[in-house]
Amino acid sequence: MFYLIGLGLGDAKDITVKGLEVVKSAKRVYLEAYTSILTVGKEALEEFYGREIILADRDMVETESDTLLADSQNEDIAFLVVGDPFGATTHTDLVLRAKQNGIDYKVIHNASIMNAIGCCGLQLYNFGETISIVFWDDTWRPDSFYDKICNNLQRGMHTLCLLDIKVKEQSIENLMKGKKIYEPPRYMTVSTAAEQLMEIVTNKRSEESNELLLHEDSICVGVARVGADDQTICTSTLKSIVSHDLGGPLHSLVIPGHMHPLELDMLKLFTNSDDVIQKLNSMYT
């Protein structure tokens, strides 16, 4: 059996009891290491599980799936994924490859940011489409996510913004030279995401005469290390959150739409700013 096991969001102990049993008895244990991270590294997991773990990077999962799936017709192979196994398309691909090879699979689910974001107090069923904010560089500065946020706002829905992760990326120089030297991993902060959004707001303002649905003074919620002991949640305005440091990765940003009184009450727990509280107070209807 090929097991896809969610690890949840915090540390080694966020695995489920069922997941841990499989890990302890499986023939091989892989850890997917490029779509997300825990607050602890491979070594901490190995110590807690009492097992050796094989790191599976994007290359391995996408091009060496046969190696990965080997023996799983007759033995248990465990593939660990931070969050829930179905957070990324490559895992779906792995399931399809398993089935093509006549291998049965089982999924052991866990929390992912897609549901744990409820920790900020906004109701999950009031969220619209989830968007991704990617790192801008000198030549590539996409802004289509702004319109998607506004689409959600128009219908009163909240938006979860997943922030870019760059792991095992090569510099253009090394890529061209064919050198497999990788840049240090980069995880987008709430501050950077807000900065990019602020720049889009400025551009839109110069282009459009209409009032903008998402602007400098819009309420937003930054979250960091959701599910970990040092989880941080910060309610602020878009322009102010640029200067908030929420600490280490991973970060996500939420743009609330129409809020129920209970949702407003919750957001107030996560700010000390009189301005922000006043703004929230004006939103009770």
Add this chain to the structure above:
Amino acid sequence: MFYLIGLGLGDAKDITVKGLEVVKSAKRVYLEAYTSILTVGKEALEEFYGREIILADRDMVETESDTLLADSQNEDIAFLVVGDPFGATTHTDLVLRAKQNGIDYKVIHNASIMNAIGCCGLQLYNFGETISIVFWDDTWRPDSFYDKICNNLQRGMHTLCLLDIKVKEQSIENLMKGKKIYEPPRYMTVSTAAEQLMEIVTNKRSEESNELLLHEDSICVGVARVGADDQTICTSTLKSIVSHDLGGPLHSLVIPGHMHPLELDMLKLFTNSDDVIQKLNSMYT
């Protein structure tokens, strides 16, 4: 500390290791028993945890929160919730009451249907607004969820339909007589949800001349007992799924929007019908 602990979706072993540690050492352990259910009952949990569990029904959570929160300034109290703790508004309310009383809280997240629905192969970030389908009766037959599904379809997004749960409901007769006698719990099946949707489709067709976005032959995915050993997933058409029996609760229904080839490949795993496969094949672009 007041702990809100997600139990995940399957059985006793779907609790996280961290959650189990708190349950074992907490002063009191409550189980929220009205917004969702596991495939096993209170007794199985008590046996696995080696702890007595106090059932907390809606009345208790909403009107006796002081009893529930008592002692949590100085001791650990655990409040267990099927799925993830932030699936329902009443739990948000509990957090706010705790904070008002100067009590710290911690959330131990777990899988919920909101992210585990990825098991059907549809990507979570392609889902739009989640909707709820409620049981119709002779006098109350709301159909606004149909329009919400169509809103999602218009933008190519999938829709997760959560199906109604009736727990501890009184008959009108008993309610009027003030008798606290409760009807047996009812959990809406995929079949019933599809039946109600089919009736709405028929009504809309007689009212509107436009082509309907959601109709009898639309592809839909029924899921039952997600995360449990006997999880069932069925890809079908709306009209055909009416006669599919997916077994015991809980059920959910998904209406896919625009599908990526990988998503279509996955949906094919869950049908034996040539008609459905042919329909899916025609959707690759």
